[in-house]
Each structure stands twice: as C-alpha cells, then as structure tokens.
Amino acid sequence: MTGASDLRARNGRANGLVDLYERAGYLRVEPPVLQPADAFFELSGEELAHRLFLTENAAGEELCLRPDLTIPVCLAHIANGGAAPAGYCYLGPVFRDQGGGSGEYLQAGIESLGRVDRAAADAECVALALESAKHYGCAAPTIRMGDVSLFSALIAALNLPPVWQRRLLKDFNRTGTLEADLSTLKSGPSAGLEQAGVLAALQGSDPAAARAFVTDLLSIAGISTVGGRTVAEIAERFLEQASLGATSGLAPETSAVLERYLDIEGDPDEALAALRALAAEAKLDLEATLETFEQRTGFIAAGGVDVRSIRFASAFGRPLDYYTGMVFELHDTGGRVKWPIAAGGRYDQLLTVLGASEPVPAVGFAAWISELEQAGGVA
C-alpha cells in the first residue's frame, strides 16, 4: 500500500511533468473520461478495440472509457472550431483491458495541432518526450525512430501495381508481415482457376467495358442484389487483377530495392546517407521526403538532442494505423521496463477523419507515468 507521502511525491512529480509542457507553451486540457466509442472503433482497428471498456448511456449510445488521449484531444479541438494552431497537454488516467491488472494507466503527453513547420514540430515533440524521461531521472533512454511516409514515398516511386501498393502499405503500417508479402510478390500472383477465364477476358478492357462484363456475369448467375460494394468496384478490382496477371511477379531488382530499404538502420544521418545512396542507385525520386527527414534531424540536433543516440530503422513502425510520418518510442536502456516509456508520431490525416473541415498537420506523444517511474528508479 502506498503511503500518503509517497502518493504526494508521485502526484507532485507527475504534475511537474505537465508544468514542463505548459512552460513549453502547451495548454493543459482534461477531456472527459467517457468518450463516444465509435471513433475508437473506427480509428484504432479491431486489434485494439477489444481492449476498450465499453458501456452505454440511457439513449443507447455506446461509450468507452478513453483508451488514450489523442483522439479525445483532437475531438475537443475540432468541437472548438479547430482552425488556429494549438498545442495541448494532459495528465490523466487511460483505460485498457489488458486481461488483468487494474486496466487503469496514468498517462501524460502533448498534441501539437496545426503547425505547418512540420520538421520543427516533430523535433520539439521528440525533445519534450526526452525531457519527460529526464524529469523522472531517466537521462538517456533508447530512442527508436521510423518514418511511415518514407515507405509510402518509396512504394509510390517504385510504380507497383495498385493491388501491391495497397497490400505493402497496409502490412507495413499495421500487421508487420512484409516478409511474407515480398516472397509472394517475387513468385508472382496466382489467380484462382475459376477466375483465370474472367481475368483473361478482361485483359485490356476499359472500365466501362469491365463494368458491363461484371453486370453480365451477375445476371447470368442470377444475382440481383449487390451488397456493400458497387459493380464498378468489383469491376475495378477485376481489372487490377487482370493487369497483375500480365506481369510475372516482382522484378528481382525491385524486390532487392525493397529488401535493402527495409534493412537500413543507424543514426538518422547514417540512415539518410544510405537512403540517398539507395535512391540514386535505383533511380528513384525520394528527394522531397528525404529533405524533410534531413530538416527534422537538423531541428532535433538544434534542440540539444544528441542525434547519434537515435536508432533509426526504415522497418520501424508503430501498431496504430493513423500515423503518417515520423514515429518514435523511448525505451528504458537498462531493459527493466517491458513497455515503451513514451511513444508518439505524426498523424496528419487523423483530424480530417474525425471531422475537421480542413487538413490539420498534427504530431504528439504520450508518456506512461508508471513506466517513467520504473525507468527512472523512482517507483
């Protein structure tokens, strides 16, 4: 049992953390603990949805105990008009059903919404996360970093068929099964025998002809109702598959580029050099993305962070699919703490999905108080 003085010390330290964010210009907010569940289902995916503590109000609307504060802060920002750039910070419990324990976790963090100087905002976010660790006595946590936008840029530059672009992006961002994808890609696509005829018939068709063809197929099969997807969508996918049928798997040089890309690791400067070399050799134009990368590294260094202590990996991602750019995690270097002590990244599309009328650039991180305490040895 924690004594009263321990409790005071603990709360004091956590409040000191938020003071630090407030001094950096972030406005402290306290979004409601009970949140509409829908946004979390839609945005977090089913992998995280089963962690939600759910309830209902008398009107039958599904509510949940907030599992994080990013979405509640963004929703509040949009509800308040959401036009001007704003930085928010918070300290409070979040609730996740981890199949045991109290399910309640104290979290602090910031969300920086609307800043168009993205590289500087990213750097500030990383610097504040590091300050948070230091505030708890954890001076040199391990910094792991990745960049989701680099992979998207690479995939776009490689000119892959749309089916494969989709697949690789999804797996890179969400399920981390890229190795299986690459080996399937190399061996070439395989359409089911029954579909081979359809695909052959469609090869070289235009979208209108494909739609007419699919409509005919459906009427021959006596299928009158089309649920969920339109005939055009079904036809479009058949066309994609047909064009895929004409190619015989991934060119060896393309898969070599992907594999080399995923192997790139090092501090941000080393990684940048390797990425530039890869882009030059493979004649891929990634310069716009790489320039942002370079600027960000510059801002991080200018913020007093030793850039050589950052472990960047091209293959590094975070298991939330709303990230669109830099992602990072801080870990206890001693390995005493199982989970990240802080983590975050850029999520430029989230506010639009949540209902903002204009795109809002956004970046933020969350820090876990009990992990900070363990890593800092004050638990």
Added chain:
Amino acid sequence: MSTLPVKTLLLGVPSKGRLMENAHAFFGRAGMSLVQPRGGRDYRGTISELPGVEVAYLSAAEITNNLAQGTIHLGVTGEDLVREMIADADQRVLLIDGLGFGQANVVVAVPQAWIDVRTMHDLDDVATAFHAKHDRRMRVATKYVNLTRTFFARHGIADYRIVESLGATEGAPATGAAELIVDITTSGATLAANGLKVIDDGIMLRSQANLVASLAAYWGDDERAAARALLDRVAAERRARTMREVRTRFKAADAELVAEASGRFGVLAPLGGPTSSGMLTLLCPPESVHGLAIFLREAGAETVMVASPEFVFANENSLYDALVARLNRKG
C-alpha cells in the same frame, strides 16, 4: 475462482430446444436418465443412476459462463461458445469429448455478388481498398466477436470493424448494417437465401456439442468420484457407438489371424485371442465391418455375426484420466 466444497458434482445441461433433446438422448444412450422431479419447468434435476450428480438446466451460454467461473463442474455446450466466450479457454476448461450432435461451422460469408472474392486473401485486399476509397472500415456483423478478431488477425486483415449482432446476422448485408458477416451455419441454406456465400478458406471453426469440464471448479474427492462414474458411462457409450461387435467361430482362428485383422481393419480383441475351439469376439470400426467379414470367411469362417453393443466398459477410462491429468497439472 473456486466454489466452496459442495460434495456434489454439478452438471450443466441445455434447458431448451434441440440441444436439450439431443443431450437427453445422449445421456440416455450412456445409461443415465436425467430426471426433473418437478417436471419440465424445473431448473434442477438429478441422474437416477448417479446420486452424486446434480443437474442444472441452463442456456448453453450460461453453461459456458458457469464453466469458466467454476460454478459448475461439467456441462454440455457448443465448442463455438467455449472459444468465443472464454478467454484462454484451454487454461480454464477442458473439452472432454465431442458428443456427435449440434454440428455447425462458424464461417465468413460475403455477398454472392462479390464474384471477385473467393479467399481470405481476396477479402484482405478488398477490405484495404474499401477503407481507402470510402474513408471508413468495412463492417463485419457477428456475435462471434473474439473468434472473428483472432481469425482475421491470423489472415493479416486490419481494415475492418465488427458490428455486434445479436440475431438475424445473415440479414445485415441486405439491410446495409454491415458489408459481410461471420455466423454459424449447418447447411449454408440460410446464407444462400440471403444472397451470401462462404469464403473458400473462411471456415473458422467446425463446432459440435461437447462435454466440457471446468478447471476452475472445486474438485474434491466426491466430485472426482462422481465425474469418474459419469465419464465411465460416457466412455462406454462412446466405445459402443464407434465399434461393432463381431463374433465368429472356426478352427483356423488363431492369434496370428487376430494380429493381421488388427493391422488391416483396426479391430480389437477385448476378450483375448480365440479360445481353443476357435471362438472369437472382436470390436471393429463400423466402416471396416464388411471388409473384416470377407477376410474372416476367406480364412475359414462359416458365419460372422455383427451386432451393435449397448455399452463397452473397459478398465481404462481415458476421458477421466485426461481430466485428472489436466487438474493435477493445474496444481
């Protein structure tokens, strides 16, 4: 969580519908008469032949919950409910035996119009394209929330969300409440009638009614003794159900012939080898009975008699042994 010692083994039996009828018939075949002293509306009952057992009539879902919580010892319920309702099912309950009724598959079904979707791989691609195009996730209507999450994760599908459905799930795509469904089906006829088809590799679970033991319940000596007696009968019924008794008598019958029959037809000689007069009693799987009869007559038998045994009791009680082994492993 364990209940207090009650000295009685609590057996959960489905309280309504075909599952109840089949369960009664099953226990009947195993020589156990379920009695409801105050008639069909009574929610407590007994087994005439087993005084140490009390029967609780519950819905299959309640039986599943009670098994997980340890408030009943044994119960009859569907494997679909066990897998769906109990997290870490194998840590908390033991599926003792499939009972041969209540067979149904939990399947992923999509509109028949999705002629481009045959496999889970196709569905994965369609789900991702749908999310990108419509700015929302494809919805899956189901009451099997946990089974669906596990199965979809295994297939790498991320771009979907579950819409919980508590009845008439198969109608969800037609009403626009969801794009596809995960549901239980026996013949697929209801799915077809609603314009749906099962994905080729979309069979998530082949379920049937099971006799299930709770590992969380209190298992004292009395409860174990009652379980042993009950499972002895269940095992005897199972052996009887899966074997035919084959009898014959002829001079040439010897141990070598029995060994060959055992290798070729999977027969057992539960009463030992042929007697000196060539009298032979074998147990044979039903599908091999005719082959065995031909074999025995070619070896010299005049007549081969085949009958269905009512019970085959054996000293070995593998169902009970498995339960005890599991209870002991749990500590």
